[in-house]
Amino acid sequence: MAAVLVVNAGSSSLKLSVLDDDDRVLAQRHLERWDGSGGVAEFLADAPPVAAVGHRVVHGGPDFPGPAVLDAGTRERIERLTDLAPLHQPRALAGVDAVTEHLPDVPQVACFDTSFHHTMPGFAATYAVPREWRDWGLRRYGFHGLSHAYASRRAVDLAGGSLVVTCHLGAGCSLAAVRDGRSVDTTMGFTPLSGLVMATRSGDVDPGLLVWLLRHGKVDPEQLEDGLEHRSGLLGLAGSADLRDIHRAGTPEAALAVDVFVHRLRQGIAAMAASLGGMDLLVFTGGVGEHDAEVRARTAAGLGFLGVELDAGRNADRSGDQRVSTEDARVGVWVVEAREDVEIARGVRHALTA
Numbered sequence: 001m002a003a004v005l006v007v008n009a010g011s012s013s014l015k016l017s018v019l020d021d022d023d024r025v026l027a028q029r030h031l032e033r034w035d036g037s038g039g040v041a042e043f044l045a046d047a048p049p050v051a052a053v054g055h056r057v058v059h060g061g062p063d064f065p066g067p068a069v070l071d072a073g074t075r076e077r078i079e080r081l082t083d084l085a086p087l088h089q090p091r092a093l094a095g096v097d098a099v100t101e102h103l104p105d106v107p108q109v110a111c112f113d114t115s116f117h118h119t120m121p122g123f124a125a126t127y128a129v130p131r132e133w134r135d136w137g138l139r140r141y142g143f144h145g146l147s148h149a150y151a152s153r154r155a156v157d158l159a160g161g162s163l164v165v166t167c168h169l170g171a172g173c174s175l176a177a178v179r180d181g182r183s184v185d186t187t188m189g190f191t192p193l194s195g196l197v198m199a200t201r202s203g204d205v206d207p208g209l210l211v212w213l214l215r216h217g218k219v220d221p222e223q224l225e226d227g228l229e230h231r232s233g234l235l236g237l238a239g240s241a242d243l244r245d246i247h248r249a250g251t252p253e254a255a256l257a258v259d260v261f262v263h264r265l266r267q268g269i270a271a272m273a274a275s276l277g278g279m280d281l282l283v284f285t286g287g288v289g290e291h292d293a294e295v296r297a298r299t300a301a302g303l304g305f306l307g308v309e310l311d312a313g314r315n316a317d318r319s320g321d322q323r324v325s326t327e328d329a330r331v332g333v334w335v336v337e338a339r340e341d342v343e344i345a346r347g348v349r350h351a352l353t354a
Helices: 040-046 072-079 090-101 114-119 131-135 145-159 209-213 222-229 233-238 241-250 252-276 286-289 294-302 312-316 340-353
Strands: 006-009 015-021 025-031 052-057 108-112 163-169 173-179 181-185 282-286 332-335
Touching: 006 090, 006 209, 015 040, 015 114, 025 173, 040 090, 040 145, 052 090, 052 340, 072 090, 090 108, 108 340, 114 145, 114 163, 114 181, 131 252, 145 163, 145 173, 145 181, 145 282, 145 340, 163 252, 163 286, 181 252, 209 222, 233 252, 241 252, 252 294, 282 286, 286 294, 294 312, 294 332
Parallel strands: 006 052, 052 108, 163 282, 282 332
Antiparallel strands: 006 015, 015 025, 163 173, 173 181
């Protein structure tokens, strides 16, 4: 297959890239602030011809265990899942529509962040809630699957091993427990709100807390959603959603925010290792995972009992995909560049040649 255009539409950003058969980037553009309009046509004006297009779609619900060729029916099924990922799903569909307008004859494929986690066993995916709630589709889906799939496979290719805990740390944060290339557990659930502390999302909170807020009229459902999605996490703790700013701030609130972030991250990694029954590799990826040496060092410092030990020099002066643990550490700790584009292109080729 010739070149593939990858469209990665985030909640507020747009990443466009063209990859050849060897996953070399032929052209790329990253819009940090994207409102769902523009960007695609301008990129395509100078980009090389493409044979297919792959889109990152955050939520595939129960119906998409793998990449799906896009047509009117597939688009409609994706749109029906919007209330499960209200920040992301509309932007993905905006990307689909923009490509359809400018490349109407080029096949498009949706690649879902939830698909990788379809292999989780029932006991990991099931909530202990009333049966009728489960019949409504309430279960743990997991997210960031494209990133977890690539990072775990890349680390195994570099270092070997079969039990991998991947840490996708960016504006959104999640962990995955991966055994022999298959997800067996993850920290996100029915929506991308649960699990770790994130930039503006709360991660796990006591459900009773939410009931209390609603019952006592402190917030209405819209305010509750806004608070959990947009005003919590690091922003709620420190007044900034960017860990770089928080590290520099030097305030008690900033120190607490980092402490909470790292505490929950260490807890989550230990839980993922328990789900695997051990850990061969611990992998950091995503903007924070790749570039925040302090977070990696502080996280690892609390995981020595699992066999995690960082090499301070490697951790501080990292370049490319690199091992940052000591040579004799029982668990290999790696930093891997996030390459969702490679995983999406791989999914496109599979979907169109299967």
